[in-house]
Amino acid sequence: QVQLQESGPGLVKPLQTLSLTCTVSGGSINSGGYYWYWIRQHPAKGLEWIGYIHHSGDTYYNPSLKSRVTISVDTSKNHFSLNLNSVTAADTALYYCARARGYSYGYAFDPWGQGTLVTVSS
Amino acid sequence: EVVLTQSPGTLSLSPGERVTLSCRASQTISSKYLAWYQQKPGQAPRLFIYGASSRATGIPDRFSGSGSGTDFSLTITRLEPEDFAMYFCQYYGTSSYTFGQGTKLEIK
Numbered sequence: 001q002v003q004l005q006e007s008g009p010g011l012v013k014p015l016q017t018l019s020l021t022c023t024v025s026g027g028s029i030n031s032g033g034y035y036w037y038w039i040r041q042h043p044a045k046g047l048e049w050i051g052y053i054h055h056s057g058d059t060y061y062n063p064s065l066k067s068r069v070t071i072s073v074d075t076s077k078n079h080f081s082l083n084l085n086s087v088t089a090a091d092t093a094l095y096y097c098a099r100a101r102g103y104s105y106g107y108a109f110d111p112w113g114q115g116t117l118v119t120v121s122s
Numbered sequence: 123e124v125v126l127t128q129s130p131g132t133l134s135l136s137p138g139e140r141v142t143l144s145c146r147a148s149q150t151i152s153s154k155y156l157a158w159y160q161q162k163p164g165q166a167p168r169l170f171i172y173g174a175s176s177r178a179t180g181i182p183d184r185f186s187g188s189g190s191g192t193d194f195s196l197t198i199t200r201l202e203p204e205d206f207a208m209y210f211c212q213y214y215g216t217s218s219y220t221f222g223q224g225t226k227l228e229i230k
Contacts, residue, residue, distance in 0.1 A: 039219075047167075047210065047221035060217055096166055105172045107214040108157035112166035 002027040004097050004113035012091075012120050018084040022097030022113055029078050030055045035100040037109065038071060038082045040093040048093075052100065053080050087120045094118075124148055126211050126222035134230040137201050143225045145194045145211035155214040158187055158196045161224075162207045170209075171196060201227070 008020035022036070029036065038050040051061035053071040061069045065084070073080040084091060094117050098109040125148040135141055145156070153174035159167035169178040171187035174194055184199045198205055206229050211222040 046223050047212075049219040062218070098166075101169075101172070106155040106157060108169050108172040108178075108212070109159075109167070110169035110172075110178060112168070115166050 002099065002111060004099065004111060006095060006097050006113045006116040008116060008118070010117055010119060012087055012118060013122050014088055014120055015086055018082070018087050018091060018118055018120075020082045020095055020097075020116060020118070021079050022081070023077075023079040024099075025078070028075075029073065029080065030075050033102065035107075036073070036080050037098045037100055039096045039098055039109070039112075041096065041115070042093045050082065050084075089120050092118065092120045123218075124151055124213050124215055124220045126213055126220050128209075128211060128222035128225045130225060131223070132226045132228060134228050135201055136230045137203055139201050141198050141201060141227065143196045143209055143227075145189075145196070145222050147192045147194070147213065150191050151213055151215060153190050153194070156187075156189070156194050157212045157214075159210045159212065160205075160207050161210065167210060203229070 003025045005023050012018045035052040035054055037052045041047050051069055051071050053059045053073045059071050068085050070083040094115045096112050096115045098112040100107045101110050127146045129144045156174040158171035160170050161167040170181050175187045186197050189195050206227045208224045208226050210224045213220045
């Protein structure tokens with residue numbers, strides 16, 4: 001059973017770069033042709049998708065965040081990472097990684113990581 | 123951009139009751155890409171329903187999803203104590219995702 005686990009600093013200073021890693025266990029990030037996502041949850045704004053990466057390296061980002069986001073993959077470590085630069089308080093959120101199932105599942109997210117809270121503050 | 127509106131925001135019910143949660147899209151969407159998630163405090167969302175009506179692995183049959191066009195619903199036939207949680211609907215379309223704001227089921 002595939003499991004995902006986020007890791008990274010819980011506190012980031014304004015205008016710095018938020019960096020998180022999602023480690024995949026119980027399966028290979030290379031297999032199945034899945035798309036691996038970052039999603040965040042604001043208390044007030046709800047859930048927002050950030051972007052995805054495929055093991056091939058293909059990426060796609062939410063247009064609202066595209067200028068600040070980079071997602072990368074390290075297949076040798078079976079993990080993928082998120083970098084979000086020039087952060088502000090508006091980037092304070094619970095950050096999740098998740099796997100998007102394929103066409104037969106309507107690209108629903110399953111499973112999700114447990115989430116990690118990132119606070120932007122000086 | 124599709125907007126998903128869930129109603130009501132909060133429902134207070136008792137175990138054993140039947141409940142239907144609503145998710146309305148701002149335009150006609152394909153039911154194939156409509157999903158429902160359950161989220162409990164301090165936990166990640168868990169996929170419950172995909173394709174508007176298909177239960178994910180391990181989801182009890184008291185949960186059912188239905189709908190088409192702009193109106194979708196999640197029904198729980200007999201609420202169990204573990205069902206009291208937040209429920210989100212989500213739509214995938216043209217390489218982007220939209221989430222509803224959620225409906226919170228609380229114990230009366």
